[in-house]
Amino acid sequence: MASISLDELYLKANEIRGDVIKMLLTAGSGHSAGPLGMADVFTALYFHILRIDPHNPNWEDRDRLVLSNGHICPVLYATLAHAGFFPKEELQTLRKIDSRLQGHPKIGDPPGVEVSAGPLGQGISQAIGMALAGKLDNKDHRVYCLMSDGEHDEGQTWEAILFAHKMKLHNLTVIIDRNNIQIDGLTEDVMPLEKLSAKYESFGWHVLEIDGHNMEAIVNACREATSVFGKPTVIIANTIPGKGVDFMQWKPEWHGKPPNKQEAKEALHQLRTLNGRIRAEHE
Amino acid sequence: MGGYVQNTNNVVPVILKSTRDGFGRALVELGAMNANVVALTADLSESTRVEEFAARFPERFFDVGVAEQNLMGVSAGLALSGKIPFAASYGVFSPGRNWDQLRVSVCYSNANVKIVSSHAGLMVGPDGATHQALEDIAITRVLPNMTVVVPCDFLESTKATHALADFSGPAYLRLCREPCIALTDESTPFSIGKANVMQLGSDVTIIGCGPILQEAIKAADLLRRDSISVELINLHTIKPIDVETLTASVKKTGCVVTVEDHQIIGGMGSAVAESLVKNFPVPIEFIGMQDSFGESGKPQELLEKYGMTAHWITRAVRQVIARKRMVSN
Numbered sequence: 379m380a381s382i383s384l385d386e387l388y389l390k391a392n393e394i395r396g397d398v399i400k401m402l403l404t405a406g407s408g409h410s411a412g413p414l415g416m417a418d419v420f421t422a423l424y425f426h427i428l429r430i431d432p433h434n435p436n437w438e439d440r441d442r443l444v445l446s447n448g449h450i451c452p453v454l455y456a457t458l459a460h461a462g463f464f465p466k467e468e469l470q471t472l473r474k475i476d477s478r479l480q481g482h483p484k485i486g487d488p489p490g491v492e493v494s495a496g497p498l499g500q501g502i503s504q505a506i507g508m509a510l511a512g513k514l515d516n517k518d519h520r521v522y523c524l525m526s527d528g529e530h531d532e533g534q535t536w537e538a539i540l541f542a543h544k545m546k547l548h549n550l551t552v553i554i555d556r557n558n559i560q561i562d563g564l565t566e567d568v569m570p571l572e573k574l575s576a577k578y579e580s581f582g583w584h585v586l587e588i589d590g591h592n593m594e595a596i597v598n599a600c601r602e603a604t605s606v607f608g609k610p611t612v613i614i615a616n617t618i619p620g621k622g623v624d625f626m627q628w629k630p631e632w633h634g635k636p637p638n639k640q641e642a643k644e645a646l647h648q649l650r651t652l653n654g655r656i657r658a659e660h661e
Numbered sequence: 662m663g664g665y666v667q668n669t670n671n672v673v674p675v676i677l678k679s680t681r682d683g684f685g686r687a688l689v690e691l692g693a694m695n696a697n698v699v700a701l702t703a704d705l706s707e708s709t710r711v712e713e714f715a716a717r718f719p720e721r722f723f724d725v726g727v728a729e730q731n732l733m734g735v736s737a738g739l740a741l742s743g744k745i746p747f748a749a750s751y752g753v754f755s756p757g758r759n760w761d762q763l764r765v766s767v768c769y770s771n772a773n774v775k776i777v778s779s780h781a782g783l784m785v786g787p788d789g790a791t792h793q794a795l796e797d798i799a800i801t802r803v804l805p806n807m808t809v810v811v812p813c814d815f816l817e818s819t820k821a822t823h824a825l826a827d828f829s830g831p832a833y834l835r836l837c838r839e840p841c842i843a844l845t846d847e848s849t850p851f852s853i854g855k856a857n858v859m860q861l862g863s864d865v866t867i868i869g870c871g872p873i874l875q876e877a878i879k880a881a882d883l884l885r886r887d888s889i890s891v892e893l894i895n896l897h898t899i900k901p902i903d904v905e906t907l908t909a910s911v912k913k914t915g916c917v918v919t920v921e922d923h924q925i926i927g928g929m930g931s932a933v934a935e936s937l938v939k940n941f942p943v944p945i946e947f948i949g950m951q952d953s954f955g956e957s958g959k960p961q962e963l964l965e966k967y968g969m970t971a972h973w974i975t976r977a978v979r980q981v982i983a984r985k986r987m988v989s990n
Contacts, residue, residue: 492741507738
């Protein structure tokens with residue numbers, strides 16, 4: 379999949395955003411802002427960075443992607459479906475009875491989901507365990523952990539940051555969704571995290587800070603991380619919550635709710651036309 | 662009747678060794694046998710007895726510092742990558758402090774993590790209530806996918822440790838600090854989920870787990886002098902519980918006393934009661950912590966003060982037999 383162009387990545391990310399909107403509308407509950415904000419990072423990873431085989435999801439030598447803030451799982455599910463891990467039709471079963479697409483992810487459901495996640499702070503520790511196992515077995519795969527910024531309020535996160543440095547886990551890349559919102563409002567009001575990059579640096583990590591909607595920047599940062607030796611890398615991806623849908627952007631109230639029918643229609647129109655810049659095929 | 666029946670005429674030599682020592686020995690044996698076995702601790706390598714494993718297999722040993730949440734999560738990640746992690750700490754910290762990580766990272770994912778806690782129960786003694794894990798059986802057995810094992814002596818602890826490594830899935834191994842007498846020998850079988858009948862009897866069934874079984878044995882001896890015949894069961898596996906052995910025994914004796922160094926709410930006795938009330942309800946008395954915290958003191962002083970020594974057990978036996986007679990009259 380390495381031959382995909384940057385333009386194609388942007389288009390793919392928007393298709394995934396569209397599926398996220400449709401899934402949330404059908405489900406009638408779930409989180410909107412986070413999944414839209416991380417669509418570019420997910421697309422870059424699954425269509426350009428990760429060494430994976432959708433037909434062999436448990437391949438021993440695969441790169442692992444651990445989603446720690448499980449509540450943004452609609453974007454994980456949509457991306458996995460687009461990457462070929464399971465049929466796209468199943469996306470509309472999100473949060474329904476008997477579905478594999480749980481409201482917060484369960485390992486292996488659908489194939490490609492590497493860990494169960496919901497309570498915050500738990501993903502990074504598991505990613506560290508996987509990276510340790512990789513080193514023990516002399517494997518060259520990488521472990522990626524996607525985390526939220528609000529998750530840094532959890533003590534476990536800092537336990538794990540200390541330990542990853544101790545173990546010199548150069549095969550671990552953490553990507554932080556720095557969208558500055560959490561349930562109760564702005565992160566800097568609820569629990570100030572800045573200066574986050576300086577905190578990671580002082581904990582001995584290699585720190586990169588990027589525009590989380592710039593495909594080239596995402597790809598380059600992930601590549602740079604592979605050339606770092608003797609310490610883990612964190613990529614602070616500055617993202618816009620609700621990215622791609624103007625009335626959802628930067629609005630904490632869209633953290634934990636789905637669009638209604640009218641809102642979904644408007645959101646899909648914006649996504650298909652790149653917010654009016656192009657004409658959608660069906661219009 | 663199912664289960665193993667030990668010949669009570671066997672003379673078992675008195676060897677004072679702790680269940681944590683048994684775990685430590687078995688862990689080293691496992692490390693030599695299986696390269697996938699790894700060990701973790703949260704700054705407690707000596708007192709949880711993973712020290713020797715750490716010395717023999719340093720590349721497979723991880724000390725996460727005083728960070729039990731991370732301990733559980735890293736163990737889950739290792740297990741999801743094919744390793745067999747034994748994560749050792751004290752019961753009050755693990756699973757006490759990291760229960761959410763145990764629930765989601767380990768049990769929900771059915772990750773092959775073996776949680777090992779030393780210093781369980783009132784028997785920790787002088788350290789006081791904060792360090793006396795008296796709730797750990799309750800909070801582990803409530804979790805789906807979980808296996809819960811409480812060995813009663815050094816040898817049973819080594820066997821249990823090996824048995825846990827032999828299957829894939831989350832398991833909790835509850836260990837004690839105090840050296841205790843041998844209640845089993847090399848020939849005593851150990852099979853997860855299969856209770857051991859230590860002594861046959863007809864008037865009452867005493868069911869216990871862990872080193873406190875020695876108090877139950879003393880109680881059975883005292884009661885024999887009064888012609889009360891005790892059937893004694895070592896319920897080393899709390900989950901999955903051995904319904905067959907328990908039911909067969911109470912069909913014969915008609916009443917039960919449970920004995921554990923743990924809160925009576927939610928512990929081994931509760932597990933027995935849940936099982937029997939469904940299959941063959943009989944009167945039960947519960948020996949254990951009666952919904953209170955402990956305090957500092959010598960182990961034996963504490964067991965006496967909080968009602969878990971042999972004479973307390975004999976009292977409970979007389980009570981439960983009286984209740985049985987009331988029911989049958």
